[in-house]
Amino acid sequence: MARPRHRREHLSEMNVVPYIDVMLVLLVIFMITAPLLSQGVKVDLPKAASEPLKNEQREPVVVTVDAKGRYFLDIGDSKSKPIDDATLIKRVETVLRRHPETPVLVRGDKKADYGAVVAAMALLQQAGAGSVGLMTEMPESRRGK
DSSP: OOOOOOOOOOOOOOOOHHHHHHHHHHHHHHHHHHHHHTOSOOOOOOOTTOOOOOTTSOOOEEEEEOTTSOEEESSSSOTTSOBOHHHHHHHHHHHHHHOTTOOEEEEEOTTSOHHHHHHHHHHHHHTTOSOEEEOOOOOHHHHTO
């Protein structure tokens, strides 16, 4: 007596349920971590090989933070007098309302507290600055080139 032959057929469908589970877990992780990553002050950091501002661009608004953490603004009569937070916001807001394309830069003393420089950038962002640049001096080794 001969046994009947049973052919085994290969399944051509792939089980995607484990992949869907992994995707859902990743989605939940990204939904939780995304708001945490977007906190802070948005700044455009200067690149090492950056070019100076072109002459046809508007004159930038420069906020200086001295070694004691005081703010100075290059707008108005009192360029050498320190200003408070509210005055800084009000003056920069006025300039940006008239000329929104005006670049905004922070010039911080290298001995200034890092927190004071970041606070200045946050105040500029409150005043409506879309991006804030940081001013630096060219290193001595590159000045001669």
